[in-house]
Amino acid sequence: MMADPQVPVPPMKWDAWGDEAKAKPLSDNIRALLQQALGVSADEVAGPDRSEVVLQPSALGDDDLRALRDVVGDGNVSRADADRLPRAGGKSTLDLLRRKSRTPQAAPDAVVLPGNDDEVAALLQVCSRRRIAVVPFGGGTSVVGGLDPVREKFSAVVSLDLRRFDQLESLDEVSGEAVLGAGLPGPKAEELLAARGFELGHYPQSFQYATIGGFAATRSSGQDSSGYGRFDDMVCGLRVVTPSGKLELGRAPASAAGPDLRDLFLGSEGTLGVITAVRLRVHRLPEVKRFEAWRFDDFDTGAAALRAVAQLGTQPTVIRLSDEAETGVNLAMTDKIGGEQVTGGCLAVTVFEGTEQQVAARHELTSAVLREAGGTSLGPEPAQAWEHGRFDAPYLRDSLLAAGALCETLETATSWSNAATLKAAVTSALQSALAETGTRSLVLCHISHIYPTGCSLYFTVVAAQRGDAVAQWQQVKRAVSDAIMANGGTITHHHAVGVDHRPWMTDEVGELGVRVLRAVKNELDPHGILNPGKLIP
């Protein structure tokens, strides 16, 4: 029986996405789809109860525990299983499958909750001296193994939970800059800003749980990226604590004073330092919001239309395009999945925010481009339905996994001229790799982030679990990652690298690029305690 937690618990369920109250049982439509298309029986198999889970015992000795408590106080360190379990990993399909295991599970040896930069600095000193690995922990939403409790050569590994960095430290209303604590979850950050009339506008799928520091450390990209940019674009400054000292980066809105060192910490995934605060570009709350959905005959036509919008710069806040398969199962509207098709061909969604005049102008220019490129308006409803369900897909995955389906998402990006080739290669790699494991599969794709020179490609795959589902997905993931790299994609557009994409980092940045990352790490983290086994090969 697992005793009660001793420190505050992360808000997400320990063995599934998010909030228990929002669980999405499979509809009859989805059950039918699973049975007909994939041969999944869809009988739910209950996983172990939290009290049945066994963790590997904590490897953190009493001396080490005392040293950590000396820094942050007794109440901010815990070796209790009930505190270690919810920080044992992130929320990838592999993570969720592993949480269902009845054999002893890996977990951090302790949880530490520092309260300010000096405590983080002192903790990193203690851990460097005592050879304890440190995994920075924000919302716990990593889907790439970024939170795996990798111990490597170290005596123990601790989860450094940043939840106490939860303040809107300052807001410059004239410049539109807010300093936000790294541990603030998306909704809390937006609530603090909204009280002052401002918005960040960063809404990734993980929005409800992921934190400001996590967004920065993983180069997150939100669903409103067309309007407000990727998270990187919003970062004006960073405060970072490393074993070698502290950094304050970002003196000006733009500078030519050498390489932009902010870009070393954006995407550093806790391997180079602990981001404790982020200075962010914020904007006034939009006055008006307008929705419009569109239909295109096929994906290539729709993609060309999105390309025209990106290259002309007509400024939709949201623009996304589902392919024929995703449109066919209504994946863009979680309440209608598997029901009667909302439209044939491909569904695209647009949203516009701003002042009344801006929204009118942006909507008009964008609509003209989409119509010219072969689009037919479907009115606002399908776009509103998309927005209504936009954070729900991970709940559906929980139910699918419990029903014996294998379900995961993966993503990449490439130039417009290579998008069709890459999409076909990834789809084919997923289908053949899954066929080799003995299951049919459903591969769905959408474009959700556009740039003048290219776009993201986001894939959802559903198949039947066969044998050891962890091993099954690892085999498929290897094949599809190889296909991404062989066909000119990036190994990740916004999920980050973690453990799962690390084998492809050398292909991504080259051997010399990896050497540069190692050199930076050696300078900042000479003992290598920061998130070992992640990102840098």
Place this chain on the structure above:
Amino acid sequence: MMADPQVPVPPMKWDAWGDEAKAKPLSDNIRALLQQALGVSADEVAGPDRSEVVLQPSALGDDDLRALRDVVGDGNVSRADADRLPRAGGKSTLDLLRRKSRTPQAAPDAVVLPGNDDEVAALLQVCSRRRIAVVPFGGGTSVVGGLDPVREKFSAVVSLDLRRFDQLESLDEVSGEAVLGAGLPGPKAEELLAARGFELGHYPQSFQYATIGGFAATRSSGQDSSGYGRFDDMVCGLRVVTPSGKLELGRAPASAAGPDLRDLFLGSEGTLGVITAVRLRVHRLPEVKRFEAWRFDDFDTGAAALRAVAQLGTQPTVIRLSDEAETGVNLAMTDKIGGEQVTGGCLAVTVFEGTEQQVAARHELTSAVLREAGGTSLGPEPAQAWEHGRFDAPYLRDSLLAAGALCETLETATSWSNAATLKAAVTSALQSALAETGTRSLVLCHISHIYPTGCSLYFTVVAAQRGDAVAQWQQVKRAVSDAIMANGGTITHHHAVGVDHRPWMTDEVGELGVRVLRAVKNELDPHGILNPGKLIP
């Protein structure tokens, strides 16, 4: 008597900006202004003729010369004074004053012109082995000492001229991506793109001479930055040759695969590697162009108007604002300088490019914002006059320096809320420091680059030369740089660091930031041959 050059000569005058045919003799208005306001007699003093200049003898030995020739061929290496002189520095006021010296001048010991990446790699090997410093050379337009022939601990220093990297290597018309050789000067790059219907849209003041590689290595920012972004924003990929090997960076339009290593080489000023090609975002040639100038009562009102435009995102291609002093002497229109004032208060210039529909929408939204913020339209003419003369200011400086005036520009950037404070501090620092040297001064300022969170501030200062003008300006530069850092500015918004701003880099990025830069340099350039004495303290 200086013998003829043996390798192709950089197109700029050796002792002044640009093209001899475009020299701008001082108008009567300007002469009057100099005499009345600054006590400058304005009698031109001729500098030495090229044949009278004496260079310090080349320190490159015959063995070293043979080793360089073995790599690039006999015709692509020269120790001739006539080849060394035009690469002896950039085009800062200090450079131009030094070129007027009749005592032996410092210069690179030889000039080398490699023809491809492998030759660059081989050169860096030879120079690492033989302990020869290497200064990469593009257009020769540095205004921060980035090309100074600093030898430090090395036996010799060579200028590595990239002019043979002069091809449009490829153009992806669908994605809008062009791979351009690092040695291509701005106009040639635009000419190659225009022949295919595309444009880069990067027009810094140095446009007519500076090169694609130089733009990347210095984080250049062009006058159309509001519409097309800073040069950084346009860079999709980079090919870099270092003593430790080659790098190909930028796999996708956006990625979360770790830190963005492109940002280590953007702004690296030749200290980390030699950029040989840049993959750039390009756009279709605009169909329509529209001009409109505006008047504001004062600088603060105008700045607030520009801020509203940036924060609302109404997308002018160009937007800039002169302060009262700059407006008063008509500096924004070089042909009218010192003549009757075009407008009272502060002059702002807007330009819009794009399709007809886009330009109409952008112009309408922007004009509404400017009007609402207190602007009065002056019609298109003053904006057209600005564009007509926009590359001419450096020619004027040549004439001013020859007439005994001290003239230089400097720039910074800060948040909107700090702009007035920083502007006042810089102005006051310039005026007092120059007063200490015994001269009155004229300090003019404009905003030429706007961002949602802040803006650039660009200063032009004119005073009388007193005593050793080099020492005089160095003293003033120290005072004003200290003032910039003490008042929250960046040491440079788009001129880069070089030798001149290097003492302030520790303030800019912190001691640990400098250690990170050194660690990267040690990994890529273990012998430290690349542009020693620049950027990294």
